[in-house]
Amino acid sequence: MRRNKQQGGEKGIRQKTIRELNEEYGWSISELCRTAGITRDAYYKWLKRGTSNNQQEQEDLLSAIMDLEKEHKGTLGYLGMTTQLASENRLYFKAGIKRVTNCMRSNGITSNVRRKKRNRIKRREEYINDNLEELKTSVQGAIDYFNRKRAYASKNGLTAEQFRNQAVSC
Incomplete structure (x- = not known):
């Protein structure tokens, strides 16, 4: 007695093929089952079986x-x-x-993923150079402010530059 052993893949593919060939060409179920390597009984059981x-x-x-x-x-x-x-x-x-x-x-269903536009993004070196320039200008501005513009109460209301000039002239 032969057993119905199917190799992986979709279950019932042999039975579906038998049904299609029988409907399309009118070939006998017995011959198709023998060729496919399954018993007629197994085919008819599959045919009666509903969807799980x-x-x-x-x-x-x-x-x-x-x-x-x-x-x-x-x-x-x-x-x-x-x-x-x-x-x-x-x-x-x-x-x-x-x-x-x-x-x-x-079923081949995928989502539409928006991609970033890469040409708008600067390279890393450009970011670093821009940041270094900004840092230099901000440091120069701070030095200028603390030396020439800010008056200190501890130095009798003089800026650092005025206080230095006064100390050197004395």
Whole structure:
């Protein structure tokens, strides 16, 4: 007796292929099952089986994601999509960020990310040079203020430069 062992990938792909070939070309189910390496019984069990709860949830999740994608014009990322789904109670089940991320990735849904315009940003050296020039001018201004303009009460109301000149002349 043969067992139905499928290698990874999508489950039921052989059965789907058998159904499509039968509908399209009218080939017999027995021959198609024999060629695919599965039993007729397994094919008919698969055919009668409805969608599982997980598949139904995934379809509902995808439709909710597509609705939000249209509403927000593609600006929601994985985290934003997850929080919107939770806050608006669009789902009857809980969908975490991992599940939303996998659903979006597998269906090619991405967010529009705005990129910075790099040509407007100065290079680091230009910033350093500008800052050094500003520093030099501010230090020169401070020296000028404290030496020539500010009067000190301890020096009888004279500026530092006037006090020095008075001390040298005496």
